[in-house]
Amino acid sequence: MNSRKLYNRISVLREERGISRKELADRIGVNFQTVGYLEREEYNPSLDLAFRICEYFGLPIEMVFSTEPMKPLSQEILEQRKKMGG
């Protein structure tokens, strides 16, 4: 069975926090090359790893992973505000 491609914001979130791939890899318990593969969206993480990444960034899973290409965070926040009537 071919699994769907997963899109993510790992690269943006990591750069926002100013940490290296190696540091992130150590925190989530994978090899630093695996972080590269995740950032390039060439590897779909397991549910466990996806949750570990989200827990590290302190964000809900839908903010980090998606089955559709991800919009820039600023656009997403703007849309959320519009939905909330702000």
Add this chain to the structure above:
Amino acid sequence: MSAINRKIWVLINYISLGMLLFAFYSGELAERSAMVYAAIAFAFIIGLISFIMVHIRTGLWKMVHSKVDKLDERQIQVTHGALRHSYSIFTILALVILLIIALAGGYDDANLIMIFASLLYLAHTLPSSVLAWTEKVV
């Protein structure tokens, strides 16, 4: 090391193995001259250098031979895939080589030992060669 360089080193590694076998075989047919010994030594050195470049410097040898609990989920996945491919490649190659030996004949014990030693080398190095060939970044 770039993906293309890794592929070139994989090819050099197996070509040198072929050269080693050929030099050994021709040495058995003819007199073992200094030229044959030089060819064997040359093939061995090239094989050793390419082995270090493909398997050791890339860390792929360590990855393939690591215990599962030392690898992350992606590494386990790609290692499993490489082992599966290697098994198929090795089985086909071994069958073809055995068939050639059976049909052609004329191989003495020393040559047969070299051929089987090469097959063992192949079996042991194929998984990391497959990874060196298929992985985008190592």
